[in-house]
Amino acid sequence: MQSPNTPEDYKRVIETALLAAGAPMPVATLRRLFEEDPGADFVRRLLDELRADWDGRGVELAQTAGGWRFQTRLEYQVYLDRLKEEKPPKYSRAVLETLAIIAYRQPVTRGDIEDIRGVAVSPSVLKTLESRGWIDEVGHRDTPGRPALFATTRRFLDDLGLRSLTELPALTEIERIMELVELPALGQPASEAAEEVGADESGESTESPG
Known part of the structure; x- marks a missing residue:
């Protein structure tokens, strides 16, 4: 393929990279796709256009704390779950x-x-x-015994599809919190869902090469 000449060309390159990625991609990484840096504002505008292009489809473009990714919409995940042999992990109330x-x-x-x-x-x-990669030790409190301090990670936000902790619901909405914590098992990246859908019962890919 020749170097992109139009915004549509740039958008298709970004779309391809995001569909192939196994993790969220920040704007800075997407800019490195091109020989000549198109600039952060230009890339963000194309991402907004891409998100609109995919609106109303089974897969959506979402922005998380770690960057942008394609992921299965929650309302369609129940169908893909039927193809999984292993059930999503369930965590205790504690x-x-x-x-x-x-x-x-x-x-x-x-x-x-x-x-x-x-x-x-x-x-x-x-x-x-x-x-699970949701919390990490971030230091010690300056008190007797110097107990460890824990905080959530960027992966925690990415798995829940959040850009920041400000998007969490109110603390009093305990049941809502429970639903959010289980989202990683439901809102998996689109690339992973595609791999599972394209596998037969023996676990081998049914896609033709090339």
């Missing part, structure tokens, strides 16, 4: 409540979480959230 507290009160210590929940926090709860 895990979800701990995650909610960290998200809204961060940075917090294990003791802070226990004070808010009124019960002891099992080490396995924090380990589960750390292994």
Whole structure:
């Protein structure tokens, strides 16, 4: 393909890169697709146009904390779930409540979480959230014992399809929080969904080469 000459050419290159990507792509990365930098404002305008182009379809272009990505719309994910052999992981109420507290009160210590929940926090709860990539240790409080401080990660925002913590619902909406935390199992990136749909029962791709 020749170097892009029109905005439509640039938009198709960006669209292709996002569809092939396995993770959100920030504007700075998308600018590197081109030999001559088109500029951040130009790329953002094309992203807005792309989002409008895909409006009303089963896949949407979404902006997250880590950048832009194509993902399956939630209302269609139930159909793709029927092709999966493994069910999405279910987390205990203790895990979800701990995650909610960290998200809204961060940075917090294990003791802070226990004070808010009124019960002891099992080490396995924090380990589960750390292994999922949703929280991380970000320092220590300058108090006796120097307890570890925990905060949410960019991956947490990306998995929930959020750009920032300000998009979280009110803390009192506990049930809504539970739904949001389970979104990663539902709103998977479009590229991953396409790979699973294109696999037969033996797990091998049914797509023709080239």
